[in-house]
Amino acid sequence: MVNRRTFLQMIGGGAALGVSAKYTAPVLATDDTNENPISQDSIREDVDRTQIASTNGPRGPYVTTGWSANYGASELSGSPTISNGSVYIGRETDYVLRIGYITAFDEKTGALKWIRRHNPESNTRIGFPRHAPVVSGGRLFFSGSQHSEESERENYNYGGIYALDAQSGTIEWFREDIVRPPILDASDGRVYVGSHALDATTGQTIWTGELNEQLLGLVNGVVFTQSPETLSGDPTTHLIARDAADGTQLWRVPAPESWMDAAVTPNTLYLTSDDADGNRSYERGLFSRQTLSVYAYSATDGSKQWERTVRARGEGNRPYVSAPAVDDSHVYVSTRSSFSAFLDNADHPIDAAGTVYALDRETGAERWRFETPAHVDAAPTVAGDTVYVAARYYSCPGTPPSGSHPPQNIVYALETVTGKERWSSAVDAGAPGLSPTIANGKLYFAVSGATDIVSGWLGVLEPTDCQPSCEHQVADDGKTRTVQASNGC
Numbered sequence: 397m398v399n400r401r402t403f404l405q406m407i408g409g410g411a412a413l414g415v416s417a418k419y420t421a422p423v424l425a426t427d428d429t430n431e432n433p434i435s436q437d438s439i440r441e442d443v444d445r446t447q448i449a450s451t452n453g454p455r456g457p458y459v460t461t462g463w464s465a466n467y468g469a470s471e472l473s474g475s476p477t478i479s480n481g482s483v484y485i486g487r488e489t490d491y492v493l494r495i496g497y498i499t500a501f502d503e504k505t506g507a508l509k510w511i512r513r514h515n516p517e518s519n520t521r522i523g524f525p526r527h528a529p530v531v532s533g534g535r536l537f538f539s540g541s542q543h544s545e546e547s548e549r550e551n552y553n554y555g556g557i558y559a560l561d562a563q564s565g566t567i568e569w570f571r572e573d574i575v576r577p578p579i580l581d582a583s584d585g586r587v588y589v590g591s592h593a594l595d596a597t598t599g600q601t602i603w604t605g606e607l608n609e610q611l612l613g614l615v616n617g618v619v620f621t622q623s624p625e626t627l628s629g630d631p632t633t634h635l636i637a638r639d640a641a642d643g644t645q646l647w648r649v650p651a652p653e654s655w656m657d658a659a660v661t662p663n664t665l666y667l668t669s670d671d672a673d674g675n676r677s678y679e680r681g682l683f684s685r686q687t688l689s690v691y692a693y694s695a696t697d698g699s700k701q702w703e704r705t706v707r708a709r710g711e712g713n714r715p716y717v718s719a720p721a722v723d724d725s726h727v728y729v730s731t732r733s734s735f736s737a738f739l740d741n742a743d744h745p746i747d748a749a750g751t752v753y754a755l756d757r758e759t760g761a762e763r764w765r766f767e768t769p770a771h772v773d774a775a776p777t778v779a780g781d782t783v784y785v786a787a788r789y790y791s792c793p794g795t796p797p798s799g800s801h802p803p804q805n806i807v808y809a810l811e812t813v814t815g816k817e818r819w820s821s822a823v824d825a826g827a828p829g830l831s832p833t834i835a836n837g838k839l840y841f842a843v844s845g846a847t848d849i850v851s852g853w854l855g856v857l858e859p860t861d862c863q864p865s866c867e868h869q870v871a872d873d874g875k876t877r878t879v880q881a882s883n884g885c
Contacts, residue, residue: 452780453834454859456809456819460868462838463506464824467852470496472844473538474528475777476854478503478835479562484536485842485854486525494541494555496524500565503835506856510565515558517570523555532582533596536562539580539589557589559599569599579611586640588614590621593643603643609636613660617641618695620660622651635665635698649698652691657719657775659727664701664757666720666727667691688717688731690755704760708733709767710749719775719831721783723812726754726763728783730772752776752785752808754815762881764815769875770806779834782818783810786829786841791822792869805829805843806870807857815878820870825853 473486473496481503488496500509515522523540530537540555556572557580571594580589586602587594590611593602609621612635619638633653637646656669668690688708692701708715710733718730733749750772754763770789777784785808790801805825809818825843833840843853863869 451835452837453777453782453784453809453832453839454837454857455782456859458819458860458863459807459809459821459839459857460860460862460864461823462856462858464853464855465501465506467854470852471524472830472842472852472854473498473525474842475774475830475833476840476842477529477531478833478840479531479536482509482562483840483854484529484531484562486529486538487852488524488541493521494524495521496540497522498525498529498536498538498560498565500562501854512560512565512567515567515570517567522558526578527580530580530582530587531562533585534562535568535582535596536560536565537580537582537587537596539574539578557587557594557599559587559596571599581611581614583614583640588619588640593619593640605636605638605643605645612658612665614640615660615695616662618646619643620658620665620695622656622658635693637695637698647698649693652689659720659722661695661722663695665693665695666722667693668717668720668729670715670717688715690717690720690727690729690753690760692727692757692760702760704755704762706731706753706755707751708749709751716772718772721776721778722757723778725757726812727757727760728776728778729753729755730774730776730785732772750787752783752810752815754783754812764881765879766808766810766815766817767875767877767879768808770808770870771803773805773829774831777832777834778812781812783812784808784832784834784839785810786832788829789822790871792866792871804867805841805853807832807839807841808870810878814880817876817878821857821864822868822870823853823855823857825851825855827852 467487471488477484483501483503484498486496486498497511497513499511501507502509513521525538526541527539537559539557555575556570557574558570559568560566561568574589574592580587582596585596587596588611590609591605591607594600595602606623609623612620612622617640619640621636623634623636633651634648635651636648638644639646652667652669654669656667659666670688688706690704690706694701706717706729708731716732721728731751750768750770752766755761756763768787770787772785772787774786787806787808788803789806791804804822806820806822808820810816811818827843830842830844839857841855841857
């Protein structure tokens with residue numbers, strides 16, 4: 397069963413078949429290539445499931461692309477993961493067979509350290525990594541997709557949970573019996589996949605929860621999950637808190653009646669969702685307007701603290717709200733009025749009316765919002781005093797009258813306190829962008845390819861004092877602005 401948000405993401409980054417990757421890095425490696433040691437825990441787009449990075453990102457005044465890699469027509473696993481000098485990301489090479497590979501690049505140069513395509517024990521291809529890889533204790537963990545037909549799984553790939561040596565890419569253990577949870581996390585020698593807690597060294601089960609629980613986050617010895625009604629058979633989706641040590645259920649409460657994204661902090665769970673009727677209308681092909689909401693639930697007992705409605709501006713009939721990002725003061729979410737997988741050479745100007753909201757973390761009150769005509773693609777990422785947002789729009793000199801000037805992927809950098817634009821930059825890619833990853837003062841950015849026309853891309857943006865050329869500047873059409881809330885209302 398695929399939920400609505402996952403379906404939208406599949407449309408936005410659907411893969412074509414069997415297209416090889418092309419790297420700008422000077423080295424291509426085999427499965428057994430071994431370079432610099434990797435041991436530190438990873439930096440990724442969902443650190444503690446809050447979309448906040450532990451280091452500062454590029455402040456400008458401008459940015460430039462350091463290195464990049466082109467991925468051709470293929471879906472990427474998620475935002476890149478950075479760990480002790482390496483950049484990890486997965487790629488799908490065949491949408492039908494659900495196969496792919498995972499790679500490690502040198503963080504500074506983009507040189508390919510290793511690539512893992514096969515599982516030597518089963519002599520099959522690995523399943524497509526379905527989320528950003530997780531690095532902990534010198535191992536890299538990911539959940540691989542599985543082919544829907546048993547006969548095809550035997551011939552092509554095994555889905556399940558993989559543990560690789562992060563330094564060499566060698567598979568250390570594999571659990572083919574755990575295939576449904578699309579997200580996992582690792583901490584203190586354990587791997588949590590919603591329905592299971594596994595020993596990180598051996599892969600052995602430590603405890604199990606309900607069959608279809610899906611991980612939301614792991615904070616202070618508590619595992620937070622959701623049990624979706626479409627998977628569990630229960631007519632109500634629930635939020636669940638479990639003791640990470642033994643899986644004991646601490647509390648269980650009904651959740652908003654729709655699929656959701658979450659950010660987990662020690663005190664609060666922040667959720668985003670659209671209205672349940674709208675969700676079901678989407679599945680019927682009736683693109684009705686949905687209510688976009690942000691919620692705060694107590695991490696202690698699951699009680700709802702506040703609820704806030706956010707608006708998707710514009711005339712589009714498929715509104716979207718991103719996963720939340722959280723810092724000490726604010727909850728940040730992105731919305732847009734419509735969804736388009738292929739923003740190609742349209743004869744009409746693109747105006748998706750994207751908005752970034754900053755809400756008070758304690759009350760949900762709007763503090764500021766950033767409005768742009770760009771097509772906002774993913775959840776914001778927070779690093780220090782800056783919020784980074786991926787979108788698609790035209791680069792300078794502006795919106796063309798015809799289809800000769802396709803939109804490009806852009807990144808906005810906004811001040812966390814005021815919402816003022818610090819800088820923006822267009823990159824040489826046009827497919828849906830993923831949430832940026834911040835590490836060591838740089839921004840690592842992945843763009844998930846959709847067709848043989850729109851290719852995947854991975855690159856790093858670095859600060860510079862030199863103003864970029866016109867094609868790397870975002871068009872200034874007078875529609876971008878920051879709106880401050882009046883008296884915090």
